[in-house]
Amino acid sequence: MVELILSVHFFIILFVILGFPVGLIINSRLFRIIHVSILAGIALLMVLKIPCPLTIWEETLRQAPVYEGSFIESWLNRIIYLEDFDASFVPYMAVGFLVLTVSSFLWKPLKPAK
Numbered sequence: 001m002v003e004l005i006l007s008v009h010f011f012i013i014l015f016v017i018l019g020f021p022v023g024l025i026i027n028s029r030l031f032r033i034i035h036v037s038i039l040a041g042i043a044l045l046m047v048l049k050i051p052c053p054l055t056i057w058e059e060t061l062r063q064a065p066v067y068e069g070s071f072i073e074s075w076l077n078r079i080i081y082l083e084d085f086d087a088s089f090v091p092y093m094a095v096g097f098l099v100l101t102v103s104s105f106l107w108k109p110l111k112p113a114k
Contacts, residue, residue, distance in 0.1 A: 002061045006076040009054045013080065016042065020101055029110045036101050043098045046091035 019035040045052060 002058055003073050003076070005054055005058050005061065006073055006080065009052075009058070009080055010076050012038070012054075016097075020097075020104070024104060024108050027108065027111050029113060032105070032110060036098075036105075039094070039098050039101055043091070043094040046094045049091075 015035070016039055019031070023032040023035050042052075
């Protein structure tokens with residue numbers, strides 16, 4: 001179960017990071033609005049210092065005595081939670097990325113609705 005939650009967590013992170021250039025290329029109204037909404041929610045959680053619900057769920061499941069870990073869990077943990085990275089910069093990076101994404105609506109306007 002932890003692998004599933006870590007996989008969802010990983011794909012959300014991938015969507016947030018890669019969604020910016022993809023959204024600019026395809027310029028889909030729905031895609032860009034969903035992307036900026038998810039990014040705004042993540043940035044809000046970080047600024048308010050509210051832990052990510054997926055992280056809480058992962059930690060809760062890891063405390064279950066029947067779970068022993070796996071290869072997938074080990075590598076996804078290394079990718080999502082970088083070891084030698086100062087986590088105090090993450091909220092600033094999230095807000096900066098949000099500002100960049102929102103500003104992209106000015107210099108690359110949405111396609112007109114059909």
